[in-house]
Amino acid sequence: MEQDTDIGGPEHRFPETRxxxxxxxxxxxxxxRARAVTxxxxxxxxxxxxxxxxxxxxxxxxxxDLTQAFFTIxxxxxxxxxYDPSKASFQTFIRTCLDRFIANQKKSEQRLKRGxxxxxxxxxxxxxxxELSLPYHVSEITPEEYFHREWVRHLFxxxxxxxxxxxxxxxxxxxxxxxxxYDLRExxxxxxxxxxxxxxxxxxxxxxxxxxxxxxxxxxxxxxxEFRKIVLTKLRELTAxxxxxxxxxRSLLGLKIK
Amino acid sequence: MKWISDKGxxxxxxxxxxxxxxxxxxxLLEEISHxxxxxxxxxxxxxxxxxxxxxxxRQPEAGASVAARMVREAQIxxxxxxxxxxxxxxxxxLADGRVFYAMKLVRGGRLDxxxxxxxxxxxxxxxxxxxCEAVAFAHAHGVIHRDLKPQNIMIGSFGEVxxxxxxxAKINAGHQANGNPLEIDTLPLAKGKDQxxxxxxxxxxxxxxxxIIGTQHYMSPEQASGEVARLDERADVxxxxxxxxxxxxxRTPGTGGDEPLPGPREVNPKVSKAAEAVCLKAKATxxxxxxxxxxxxxxxxxxxxxxxxxxxxRENALELAGRWLGRNRLLVLLVLAYLVMRIxxxxxxxx
Numbered sequence: 115m116e117q118d119t120d121i122g123g124p125e126h127r128f129p130e131t132r133x134x135x136x137x138x139x140x141x142x143x144x145x146x147r148a149r150a151v152t153x154x155x156x157x158x159x160x161x162x163x164x165x166x167x168x169x170x171x172x173x174x175x176x177x178x179d180l181t182q183a184f185f186t187i188x189x190x191x192x193x194x195x196x197y198d199p200s201k202a203s204f205q206t207f208i209r210t211c212l213d214r215f216i217a218n219q220k221k222s223e224q225r226l227k228r229g230x231x232x233x234x235x236x237x238x239x240x241x242x243x244x245e246l247s248l249p250y251h252v253s254e255i256t257p258e259e260y261f262h263r264e265w266v267r268h269l270f271x272x273x274x275x276x277x278x279x280x281x282x283x284x285x286x287x288x289x290x291x292x293x294x295x296y297d298l299r300e301x302x303x304x305x306x307x308x309x310x311x312x313x314x315x316x317x318x319x320x321x322x323x324x325x326x327x328x329x330x331x332x333x334x335x336x337x338x339x340e341f342r343k344i345v346l347t348k349l350r351e352l353t354a355x356x357x358x359x360x361x362x363x364r365s366l367l368g369l370k371i372k
Numbered sequence: 373m374k375w376i377s378d379k380g381x382x383x384x385x386x387x388x389x390x391x392x393x394x395x396x397x398x399x400l401l402e403e404i405s406h407x408x409x410x411x412x413x414x415x416x417x418x419x420x421x422x423x424x425x426x427x428x429x430r431q432p433e434a435g436a437s438v439a440a441r442m443v444r445e446a447q448i449x450x451x452x453x454x455x456x457x458x459x460x461x462x463x464x465x466l467a468d469g470r471v472f473y474a475m476k477l478v479r480g481g482r483l484d485x486x487x488x489x490x491x492x493x494x495x496x497x498x499x500x501x502x503x504c505e506a507v508a509f510a511h512a513h514g515v516i517h518r519d520l521k522p523q524n525i526m527i528g529s530f531g532e533v534x535x536x537x538x539x540x541a542k543i544n545a546g547h548q549a550n551g552n553p554l555e556i557d558t559l560p561l562a563k564g565k566d567q568x569x570x571x572x573x574x575x576x577x578x579x580x581x582x583x584i585i586g587t588q589h590y591m592s593p594e595q596a597s598g599e600v601a602r603l604d605e606r607a608d609v610x611x612x613x614x615x616x617x618x619x620x621x622x623r624t625p626g627t628g629g630d631e632p633l634p635g636p637r638e639v640n641p642k643v644s645k646a647a648e649a650v651c652l653k654a655k656a657t658x659x660x661x662x663x664x665x666x667x668x669x670x671x672x673x674x675x676x677x678x679x680x681x682x683x684x685x686r687e688n689a690l691e692l693a694g695r696w697l698g699r700n701r702l703l704v705l706l707v708l709a710y711l712v713m714r715i716x717x718x719x720x721x722x723x
Binding site for chain 1: 374375376377378379380381383384385387388389392394395432466467468
């Protein structure tokens with residue numbers, strides 16, 4: 115039996131960042147509710163689309179319609195407000211709702227009728243479709259794992275975009291450019307955990323950007339810290355409770371929040 | 373939006389979570405273990421081209437108290453130069469604020485893994501004695517470990533015993549023993565006045581009365597009640613007593629719920645009465661009934677190994693005779709042989 119040391123003290127929590135979008139969908143305030151729904155759709159539409167394409171084997175156009183219909187009906191019928199955090203994670207809840215929705219649609223063959231005539235959400239399906247043509251190892255994982263992995267991928271892609279915007283707004287583009295050169299250049303990442311990545315060194319980055327090595331170190335550290343903060347903020351938005359947030363953070367990043 | 377491959381995703385997960393050693397001479401190779409405060413990695417010192425172990429704070433947000441603890445831990449270990457305590461080579465702060473320290477990489481297993489291989493009681497006692505001696509050295513320098521448990525004792529591949537994880541150690545300010553008391557009064561790694569002040573405040577906080585520090589089932593009653601000011605070497609003696617109990621019985625404390633532990637001999641009849649008495653004295657509820665420090669306990673275990681009387685157990689006349697006979701077996705045999713011969717000659721002469 116593993117025995118953990120209790121070191122006491124009050125400083126073992128992340129600061130509360132932003133309100134949960136999952137809680138926001140239950141708000142009486144219309145604007146707040148709309149913002150929460152946007153956050154959920156923005157964070158889940160791509161994994162939902164890909165899941166419909168891969169797990170349900172839907173054709174491109176059908177998957178687009180089903181994705182649109184799923185979110186439109188979910189918003190209309192307040193699906194998200196019915197989420198009970200004590201039963202499952204929000205991610206599992208969405209996937210279960212989606213499976214039920216697609217199964218019902220297939221049975222009744224009403225999907226086009228339902229999707230038609232309703233306001234469509236602005237979703238970039240071409241981008242999602244082009245990503246599906248990139249190399250995957252779908253056969254090695256279960257549909258649930260696939261959905262989770264795509265959700266994590268989308269969450270990180272959103273975080274990278276959030277990071278770019280953050281430093282743009284601060285007028286500190288060099289921070290993001292350094293991050294891009296050091297951490298986003300996939301061609302320079304190692305193939306295996308034990309392999310040494312053929313990454314650029316801090317000294318060559320310093321030379322390329324006309325900075326000192328300590329500036330590169332500090333800028334990269336600040337950017338990574340911000341990246342981590344954005345990921346956690348997104349995660350907090352997409353979880354309903356502190357417990358769920360801590361569980362997701364632990365399983366996603368291996369973080370021990372408490 | 374940028375497409376992130378599986379490889380890129382894995383890297384970004386590491387970026388969001390792992391400490392960044394890019395600006396140092398160290399390169400992380402793999403995680404060895406993690407605890408509440410820090411993660412230990414196998415790493416490469418690229419300048420000396422040798423593998424080392426690095427302990428680093430698990431998360432930058434952990435706070436000044438954890439940072440202060442890590443610095444203190446490194447400083448304490450660095451000054452406790454003993455074969456039973458892993459030497460520290462370096463300590464520093466990463467750009468994200470995480471404190472780390474580099475130390476010798478010890479290959480081997482933990483004491484509980486060692487016990488699982490079922491060695492004999494004497495072998496177990498020898499390892500235990502070595503651990504007691506390392507702790508005794510710390511006690512002689514005014515340091516109380518406060519978190520001794522089998523998971524924090526390592527058996528190296530050459531059988532060496534090392535006591536690890538001094539992260540919650542307490543320095544006994546009023547220590548007046550023969551050793552040189554440690555004075556960890558500065559935190560030179562802190563960047564600037566503000567951080568130094570935060571670290572100092574954090575270090576103060578660490579010893580605040582009422583703070584419970586340690587591991588359940590290995591904590592002495594006074595430690596479990598948060599009586600920080602009252603803690604002395606006997607808190608470690610208690611934990612060592614529980615470890616000895618585990619070594620003698622293979623039973624992990626706490627597995628039987630809140631039930632009081634049965635005596636070691638009830639669990640393992642092979643345990644001698646003297647060994648049982650040493651164990652029970654070490655983990656006595658009242659601190660005054662325990663050994664005064666780890667050195668006394670180590671000496672007592674040495675006596676057990678040499679089959680000499682121990683202070684914790686008063687032998688009866690029969691046991692004393694048995695011990696005397698056992699220690700003087702050759703002499704007894706010679707005397708017996710002589711007596712048998714004498715009787716034989718007397719009988720033969722009469723016949």
